[in-house]
Amino acid sequence: MAEQQSWTADEVHRLQAAAEGVKVTGAVEFRGKRYRLGAYGAENVMPQLAFAQAADAGLGAGDSAGLAAMYEMIRGCFIQSPACGTCEACDEERFDDCPKFDAGDWPRFRRVATAVCAGGDEILKVVQDAMEQITARPTKPAPGSSPPPPPGSGNSKEPSSLPAAFRALPDGDLINLDRLARSSD
Numbered sequence: 001m002a003e004q005q006s007w008t009a010d011e012v013h014r015l016q017a018a019a020e021g022v023k024v025t026g027a028v029e030f031r032g033k034r035y036r037l038g039a040y041g042a043e044n045v046m047p048q049l050a051f052a053q054a055a056d057a058g059l060g061a062g063d064s065a066g067l068a069a070m071y072e073m074i075r076g077c078f079i080q081s082p083a084c085g086t087c088e089a090c091d092e093e094r095f096d097d098c099p100k101f102d103a104g105d106w107p108r109f110r111r112v113a114t115a116v117c118a119g120g121d122e123i124l125k126v127v128q129d130a131m132e133q134i135t136a137r138p139t140k141p142a143p144g145s146s147p148p149p150p151p152g153s154g155n156s157k158e159p160s161s162l163p164a165a166f167r168a169l170p171d172g173d174l175i176n177l178d179r180l181a182r183s184s185d
């Protein structure tokens with residue numbers, strides 16, 4: 001192994017994801033079709049904060065604030081290019097019309113999921129797949145060092161599929177995804 005080899009953030013991301021058993025493909029699969037994920041899901045903090053707040057307030061199965069936050073979170077995972085925030089369209093909050101904005105495969109996914117009447121289980125699978133890939137965060141290795149070691153066995157019972165906002169919550173406040181999935185059928 002070359003001593004001087006340095007790892008790009010992307011390589012480290014893939015290695016870390018592999019160590020955690022997460023397959024980073026840059027896309028999620030739904031009903032046999034692939035949908036590209038963007039690179040902004042983890043940076044898009046507002047939906048995560050909204051979700052954490054909704055969960056903190058005691059997220060019930062039919063909690064609309066929590067579901068709305070989850071909707072924003074999954075949509076953010078698909079964004080290929082964020083809105084600029086300063087053009088005329090952005091001023092009028094017509095963000096879809098911003099020349100910089102590219103929603104990626106989100107509109108296609110949303111239309112297909114709606115048309116096939118996808119249930120909570122299916123949607124949550126997509127959310128989890130997307131979040132798994134997006135939260136496999138790159139770490140900064142020392143120059144010339146080996147790739148990051150796999151995470152300690154201490155957190156092996158902790159599912160790695162949940163976004164950072166979930167992880168930050170105390171155990172008792174974690175949203176019950178299975179219950180949420182069942183309730184949305």
Ligand SMILES: [Zn+2]
Nearest residue numbers: 084087090098
């Ligand atoms: Zn704009």
